[in-house]
Amino acid sequence: MSASIFDHDHHFPGVELPSDIPAELLRKTPLNLPNPAELEVLRHYTRLSQQNFSIDTQFYPLGSCTMKYNPRIAHTMASLPGFARLHPDTPAPAMQGLLQVLWELQEWLAAATGMAAVSLTPAAGAQGELAGVAMIRAYHAARGDHGRRKMLIPTAAHGTNPASAQMAGFAVVEIPNLADGDLDMAFLDQHLGPDVAGIMLTNPSTLGVFERRIADIAARVHGAGGLLYYDGANLNAILGRVQPGQMGFDVMHLNLHKTFATPHGGGGPGAGAVAVQERLRPFLPLPTVGREGGGALRWVTEQELPRSIGRFSAHGGNIGVLLRAHAYLRRLGRVGVSRVSAYAALNANYLLKELQRVGYQAAFPERRASHEFILSVSDLQKATGIRALDVAKRLLDFGIHAPTIYFPQLVPECLLIEPTETESKATLDRFVAVMAQIRQEALEQPELLREAPHHLPVGRLDEALAARRLDVAAAQ
């Protein structure tokens, strides 16, 4: 652990409080925050930053998270004073530059997904999901179809899917996957009916394979009166190849902080734009950006879209993130966008083949990898007791971030690996060499893995103690 900012305390005399505010409304307890000098602040947080792994410093093959390069130009552009200093309540005529960017981004995301309309307002994937299923709810309600309380969701789905469905008032029904990774159609058929509002899928699925019968699934769900929700977190796999709109999805969200290269920032902010087919347009969350005959742009409000599901944040969403996504898309253009999935797939399939070559077991060996793939180290566990967690921790010692582990939960001892298109062959080859070495170590000196990481500021942390003690704020 580095020094705490609370070590840098300085005792300066207090400030005189305004006299026009009655005493009983003022602070009772003195404000006990540190007063470090600027250099102390700079040094403390600069040093802390150095204790992070990040895309800018490490290979970060964290499955389902699309940790690809976040172009710096996007950050520079979003930080321009003309954007950064804009108050959200600036009248539209005085923010045409920003509205232009947002309007274009709406258009481009619609084009990229094959959807009719887009709202950029959701703050992250999960909020996009909530808005998306809320639109499904609103759609059925608007048709007077009130009995549809169930949302079908694959067992392998990301946790936000059921959580969002639940927040939107749906009951969640989990659908299993078959051994080849595709959905269990029989189960689906059994559960489709007039009480089903829709299904939430991502394709390629979180199992790292493409759901081949998607058109069939769409037909069945639509046939039963349900709608299809596309969790766009895996869009990096298919950008410019297949479009959710063409696959039959009615509504979706996009994780701009994955596919569109906006940074993760150690946990956000993201942006979870939603895209819909024409029939769901009236329900889009607000505000969106609309264009008048003369070309002037303005925020679309409830007056114009009275059946909107409403608003999910006080203003227009995570606009700074949207600016970055816009810059990324504009830089890549049509051709660049299509390359994303091609090289994401090339890197994933190459890595899968190479890791198999050095002895790792694929969860779906018969299948093409999409932009990511799953290994299972159950074989290692059986042979040596070594678990996916141990492999993950040992990777950190080599300056490589661990893949996602234990997700999706249905593959035991799994590693979900997503290299992304922005990594070079040399980086992948080094990863393979390290993984081969780790496999060797697991067989020969398993304690090396079990006690990993060895070379980081801290070793494995006592998470049980953390929860028990619950030291979640510095003592005063």
Place this chain on the structure above:
Amino acid sequence: MSASIFDHDHHFPGVELPSDIPAELLRKTPLNLPNPAELEVLRHYTRLSQQNFSIDTQFYPLGSCTMKYNPRIAHTMASLPGFARLHPDTPAPAMQGLLQVLWELQEWLAAATGMAAVSLTPAAGAQGELAGVAMIRAYHAARGDHGRRKMLIPTAAHGTNPASAQMAGFAVVEIPNLADGDLDMAFLDQHLGPDVAGIMLTNPSTLGVFERRIADIAARVHGAGGLLYYDGANLNAILGRVQPGQMGFDVMHLNLHKTFATPHGGGGPGAGAVAVQERLRPFLPLPTVGREGGGALRWVTEQELPRSIGRFSAHGGNIGVLLRAHAYLRRLGRVGVSRVSAYAALNANYLLKELQRVGYQAAFPERRASHEFILSVSDLQKATGIRALDVAKRLLDFGIHAPTIYFPQLVPECLLIEPTETESKATLDRFVAVMAQIRQEALEQPELLREAPHHLPVGRLDEALAARRLDVAAAQ
């Protein structure tokens, strides 16, 4: 050693060269530079950066270098497009904003030093020295006083002093210091005469003590027809307390990258503005910034200052550095400027006392420290063979940059320690504790020091091999 950028090669087809340029003027050998992807570049140099000690990450008590906090706001301001995009040949009416900044800086530096006029053009301390002694040369020449070929310089002076004097065509005469750190006046008297152009001093001297008889020295040198040059590298010690102008100096340079908090950048750029008394004004290096009656600002050229010693760079000097120094001065203001020396002296004297307390020997125990002070570890060397170099290398293991060592050369096994005013008591106390531990180690396990550093990316490097092999560029 980190990976080399030359590992990141990519083989892309060549570029078609312009056909209007005759073939014999075009490249003969293909341009063999790497073509890494942007993420590879970002990652490579980000990681390299992490292998540096710096003010932003470490305490850096490097004597004579004034490694104090470089306020980030200065960087932000100097990077504003209105400054950064300005072509040097923009006509003055279109760059009044910049000229205003430079003009103010000239005025403020003159005020801070007690001098009559300033030229900001020298690119660093050494170039300032060259310009300074060139003015001394020009001054004597203008008076027809042609025999003054000698420049007096204390033995303890910084190496740039004699090097600059020599570059300006002077013969250097070294003057020794007495045991109490002050100059040997008898020696001075002996050497003063009609062949002496002047003397170069810094005060406090590089021995870390104030030259108490400076007024006397000035009188004697002036009496002998010589001029006094002030090496402003130590101005941090006296800013707002004493002025070189009042001490009797005729000409000086300022290291804006020391006293005025502009960054060192791993080796520059600096800015070595020169300041002069009225009688040297006609000789100032060009360009300077002048003000017209109506307030309009313009560059001063040879037409206006025909006796100028000329120009030392193609344009106006290191303007981006000057912008930073201006921002710093403007932020501090009159009161803040006076605090600089007060706290620089407090930190130095406190540290000296504390280090003596834990057993270290001061080179000048009877003297007040200025902004820096010298320890000698000759006692340790005698007792254990441990040298100043070993202490320095061991400090690195504790995440503290080493002080300057073996300078000034006349104190054996010396450490020149300059904490600066921007370090906190907590940082100084930690330094004392580490130094105490190192002293203990020196006595008990000297090999720990001799083999240090232990915790850095590399251990002590073979400098002899470096000079012998002379591998100074990556093989093609």
Place this chain on the structure above:
Amino acid sequence: MPYIPHDGLETAAMLAAVGVERLDQLFDEIPPTLLVHDMVLPEGLSEMALHRELEGRAMSNAPLRCFAGGGAYAHHIPAIVWEIAGRGEFYSAYTPYQPEASQGTLQVVYEYQSFITRLTGLEVSNASLYDGASGLAEACLMALRIQGGDKSILVPENLLPGWRRVLDSVLGLQNIRLVSVPYDRATGTLILPAEAGDAAALIIPQSSALGLLEPVDALTDWAHGHDLLAIAVVNPLALALLKAPGDWGTQGADIAVGEGQPLGIPLTGGGPYFGFLACRKAHVRQLPGRLVAKTVDGQGREGFCLTLQAREQHIRRGKATSNICTNQGLMVTAATIHMATLGGRGLQQTAVLCHERAALLRELLTAVPGVSLPYGGPFFHEFVLRLPQAAVAVRDALLGHGLLAGLPLADWGMGEAGDLLVCTTELLEEADLLAYRDALTSVLETL
């Protein structure tokens, strides 16, 4: 190829290793009928051309002196804040799932949580929510979970309307009833409700949409007297001066929530900002969002990790306390650095400055003929001005003077047509206040 490192030789070698000939073949499991035919996207731009285009867009947003607040405030952000927050190691890291490789982010969040608990006077702060408004919705859901049963929420009518809409959208999905608490049209502040009904909680804004300070002690005590939870809605900068929610009334508020934007986050047209949420330790298991705790490793070295993850969607799925996953991490990093840079003292000085400027401006503007103040009570750096003409028209006219003069209450469906909500921050110098006065005088004369 922008951002793709492969050259032709590498691509060929990799395809060969995979056992295919062309990149297209990697997609051979996708039914051909689904393949994209056309995508109407523009051509790509070089970085240089992109820079020029977006710089043009940025410059076509009018630069205005900002007198608008209403939940988003134009504060000075010290240069080091984004300089550090923007460092790649913070900027391009993921959520700290591998704590050993994320101690930087984790310690920052722990320090952030500490700052928030000290500002609010409550014991636990989460690691952030999307923004203040959605944070309030989460606070309501949390209160409902704590209180159990099928209850409603008491929502003051002088809550920021944008926030109210979010409550409507989010809580509406679960058919939760929102019962309005009216405010006194004369004083602008809340009237204690006659009865609590089946409410689980009362929302108490410390300063309302009208900029006025509410009697938080009385409201908190009223809530507790009726077995309701008290949800405090606070501006974190104001908390440098104003009573901390933990000190409200006799027992203190139960949950405090707010918009973090004033703590070093640029306005950027409305986001990204961040919501903060603090509560008593007793309720920590109902807390939505991430939480960082201090612990030790096998060698007893202190370190930080995420904790109580069983509350979250990636473990508890449909039964999680919230669906939130990605939060506003980088904003929290910036806010933490911002608070540390200003320090407790700097935060107080800033808050005082903001407020003093408002007091002065209020005085200057009420001296303009025809301008009056509908409310006289205490306020914090934001106040309602009653203009003799429609506030929308005046605001629009003042754009021409380079001023964003405030927020017309009519845009919110509140107050009278002439009401304009005006805000000052430390960024406004006295000259700006005088310029406002002069511009307003001239606009009112000519409109």
Place this chain on the structure above:
Amino acid sequence: MPYIPHDGLETAAMLAAVGVERLDQLFDEIPPTLLVHDMVLPEGLSEMALHRELEGRAMSNAPLRCFAGGGAYAHHIPAIVWEIAGRGEFYSAYTPYQPEASQGTLQVVYEYQSFITRLTGLEVSNASLYDGASGLAEACLMALRIQGGDKSILVPENLLPGWRRVLDSVLGLQNIRLVSVPYDRATGTLILPAEAGDAAALIIPQSSALGLLEPVDALTDWAHGHDLLAIAVVNPLALALLKAPGDWGTQGADIAVGEGQPLGIPLTGGGPYFGFLACRKAHVRQLPGRLVAKTVDGQGREGFCLTLQAREQHIRRGKATSNICTNQGLMVTAATIHMATLGGRGLQQTAVLCHERAALLRELLTAVPGVSLPYGGPFFHEFVLRLPQAAVAVRDALLGHGLLAGLPLADWGMGEAGDLLVCTTELLEEADLLAYRDALTSVLETL
């Protein structure tokens, strides 16, 4: 207290430890008569006020489309360049005197040296000098040391005048004679000198102050034929296309020197830029400035350190190869990142683009009535235009059109009154070229 961390308690404790009562006493060795009475400095500003003031200053410099070159060029700098160069670990480090704690900077410089040697075709590059002009002065001093004796330098008359002035100032201090080599007034390029006299070296600009390409092979061979050293003056970006000094003539130039600004350094009104200097290995001991070498540590790990320091002032003092100490480190860091980001291919593409734009502009402008080209030979992205009116007046008039139209040669005492040196870089789009043409047309009509 800006940037000073001490609070009152700490100051008191430290004064006590030192054994004095007041800060002033720390200066008790200074004769009281010397103490400062008054210093006319302004009051300090808060960071916020400083920001506002300097932003105002920056905005009062007119934003102009730049068609001026003359040794300083407006190029696109990729966003990552200064993003990384500005990181604290590079920005706030000192010269790498402790190599173990400075491997970052040292490796960057080693890579920089490698890039420069590849661009110039010579074997050794130093770690930078102040700028191109002072670098040329150092190159001349170096040549004089190599050649020995009391010699002169042959300086072309079409060298950039700013550079010539620096030679006059610096070399003049040591009474070194500069002998001018005239250029052909019809072609603009150099005339081979009739005799070498006592010269030690000939300076050979690859492209002259007139933008024209010199016959570098013939000039180099002439120099060597007369036992002179050939000092090449080159634009590093041009070297992506043009013949490397190491390949000039039959033996190659001996020293190459130039202004590094085109490699990722912002214009900033004239600096900081950096000078680069490369030479053959045989002459390395006469090289001025720092030099980084690769070596190993005790365990055989590779690392980098400064080398041949005995050439430098801190060891050799008055006998050093130069007085230079602080050089332009951070500029070199930025330039290295810039070159790596563009890559060899990007550098070539940029150079081609700059040049193609110039060719197009030349065509467009010579179609304007009255405008002609005094020189017809090959050039690189910069050319002289002969206007029917005084170039200074035309340049000034075009400022009103938002254009910095070029450099009037009259300002340099060269050419005719109508001569304007015009430059294009990749930043200028076709629309900008057309705008220039239109503006020039209208200015010439009305002037």
